[in-house]
Amino acid sequence: MTRSTFVRIFPAALFLLVLNGVAFSQINRISGQVFGSGRRPVSDVYIELLNEVNTVLGRTKTDGSGTYFFSGMTAGKFTVRVRPFGTDYEEQFGEVEIIAVVYGGRTTADSQQKDFYLRSRTEANKKKTINGVVFAQEVPKVAQTLFEKAVGDLDGNRVDAGIAGLQAAIKEFPTYYDALDRLGVALLRQKKYAEAQAIFERAVAVHPRSSNSWYGLGFVLCAQDKAKDAVTASRKAAELSPESADINLILGMSLRKDQQFKDAESAMLKAKKISEGKSADVLWNLALLYNHDLKDNKRAADELESYLKLLPDHPNAENLKKLIKQLRSATQS
Numbered sequence: 001m002t003r004s005t006f007v008r009i010f011p012a013a014l015f016l017l018v019l020n021g022v023a024f025s026q027i028n029r030i031s032g033q034v035f036g037s038g039r040r041p042v043s044d045v046y047i048e049l050l051n052e053v054n055t056v057l058g059r060t061k062t063d064g065s066g067t068y069f070f071s072g073m074t075a076g077k078f079t080v081r082v083r084p085f086g087t088d089y090e091e092q093f094g095e096v097e098i099i100a101v102v103y104g105g106r107t108t109a110d111s112q113q114k115d116f117y118l119r120s121r122t123e124a125n126k127k128k129t130i131n132g133v134v135f136a137q138e139v140p141k142v143a144q145t146l147f148e149k150a151v152g153d154l155d156g157n158r159v160d161a162g163i164a165g166l167q168a169a170i171k172e173f174p175t176y177y178d179a180l181d182r183l184g185v186a187l188l189r190q191k192k193y194a195e196a197q198a199i200f201e202r203a204v205a206v207h208p209r210s211s212n213s214w215y216g217l218g219f220v221l222c223a224q225d226k227a228k229d230a231v232t233a234s235r236k237a238a239e240l241s242p243e244s245a246d247i248n249l250i251l252g253m254s255l256r257k258d259q260q261f262k263d264a265e266s267a268m269l270k271a272k273k274i275s276e277g278k279s280a281d282v283l284w285n286l287a288l289l290y291n292h293d294l295k296d297n298k299r300a301a302d303e304l305e306s307y308l309k310l311l312p313d314h315p316n317a318e319n320l321k322k323l324i325k326q327l328r329s330a331t332q333s
Contacts, residue, residue, distance in 0.1 A: 027071050027281050028098045032114040033212075034066045034082055036089060039144075039178065040136050041066025042118060046083040052076065058278055063241035065181070065212035071246070072280030072310050075100035075110070082116050089118035111189060113155070143173035150179070154186060162186060177206045184216045193220040204236075211240035215247050222254045230254035238267075245275035249282050252289075261293045283307040291327075301327035 030049065036042045047068040049058040057078075062068050070080075075098045082092045098110045139147075150165025166183040170176050180203040187196035200217035204210060218234035221227075234251035241247050252267035268289060271282045283303045290300035301324045308320055 027284075028073050028075070028109050029069065029071045029111045030073070030078065030080065030096050030098070030114060031067065031069045031111070032080070032116065034062050034068065034084075034116045034118065036087075036118050037120065038136060039117075039139075042084065042087070042089070045087065045089075046085065048081040048083065049073070050079040050081060052078075054079070058275075060245075061243070063211045063244050063247075065207075065210045067212040067215075069244075069246045072278065073098055074311070074313060080114050080116075082118065084118060087118075088120050090120070092116050092118060113185075115151070115155075137175075137177060139176060139178075140173050143169045143176055143179070146172060147176065147179050147182075151182065154182070159186065159190070175206045177203060177210070180206065181210065181213050181216070184213065184220075188216060188220055191223075193223045196220045197224070204233075209240060211237045211244065211247060214240065215244075215250060218247075218250050218254060222250060222257060225257060227254060227258035231258050231260075243274055245271040245279055245282060248274065249279070249285060253285055256285075256289055256293065259293075261289065264289055265294065277306060278310065280307055280310045283310065297327040298331045301331070 034042045034045060034047070041062070041064075043062050043064050043066055045062050047060050047062060047070075048056050049070045050056055057073065058070050060068050060070065077095065077097045080094045080096055082094075084091065094114045094116060096112050096114050098112060100110070146165055146169035150162045150169060152162075153159075153165055154162035163183065163186050166179050166186065169179040170183065173179070180199055184196050184199040184203055187193075187199060197217065197220045200213050200220065203213040204217060207213065214233050214237035218230050218237055221230035221233055231251070231254045234247065234254045237247045238244075238251050248267050248271035252264045252271060255261075255264035255267060265286075268282060268286050271279065272286065275282055277283070283306050287300050287303040287307065290296040290303060304320055304324050304327070308314060308317060308324075311317075314320065
């Protein structure tokens with residue numbers, strides 16, 4: 001089937017699958033970092049996402065920067081549970097609510113951040129063995145105070161005050177990694193990609209083994225269609241955290257923009273395997289790849305069908321069902 005035939009038969013595809021940009025903005029997400037003593041990140045600890053009846057919906061591990069991600073959940077109340085097996089830290093819980101926001105007649109995605117500061121077990125020895133600590137800084141007290149207030153502002157949805165506070169902390173201590181990384185994320189969420197890029201570049205210069213900051217850098221470069229640079233940054237993130245579904249996905253998306261379609265497929269399929277097929281982001285982007293680039297209607301339909309199973313209340317569910325049917329009909333013809 002030629003490209004022109006595809007456009008003629010599948011007008012719905014132009015509406016639903018022409019999204020060649022970063023697709024994360026459509027998907028509900030919960031993310032955060034896990035810290036141990038001295039505000040040092042703790043890697044390789046299990047994080048679980050539970051619903052209101054305490055059913056485990058997903059399980060992941062923190063990466064080298066203590067970061068975790070969940071995505072694709074519907075609106076509702078959830079519990080994030082940190083299970084630091086093999087460390088001197090106590091298990092912790094945190095509640096998070098994903099809110100369905102209707103704007104202009106459409107439901108938009110919600111993104112929540114939940115950080116954890118682990119407490120030592122009361123019976124533990126004074127000398128702690130901290131699992132996965134990869135970076136530590138001696139931070140001036142003034143900068144740390146500014147940072148902590150800024151984090152509180154961000155957690156309280158006082159975004160402008162939070163960003164200003166992070167900028168003040170960085171001005172006080174220009175190589176403050178935690179402040180740089182958190183500011184990069186805040187700017188990314190506001191879609192200020194060029195500004196976020198500059199901050200993430202400073203962050204990876206300070207802490208070159210931070211998969212979180214390399215991931216952020218890859219994300220904003222991909223969003224700006226700087227494909228080759230996005231691939232480089234995303235590959236670095238994947239080297240540091242090869243078992244992160246989100247990192248492998250952004251690598252796949254960057255490779256797709258660089259027209260390395262088979263490599264993009266490999267990276268996205270790895271993300272799908274890691275996420276056990278439960279990441280709506282991954283399924284959506286695989287559908288885009290198969291539909292637009294690899295011209296595989298059957299696999300595009302399969303991925304969209306799996307996507308809808310995860311998000312049955314999607315605002316465009318009926319259009320997606322029609323598109324799936326059309327793709328399957330084209331496969332049979």
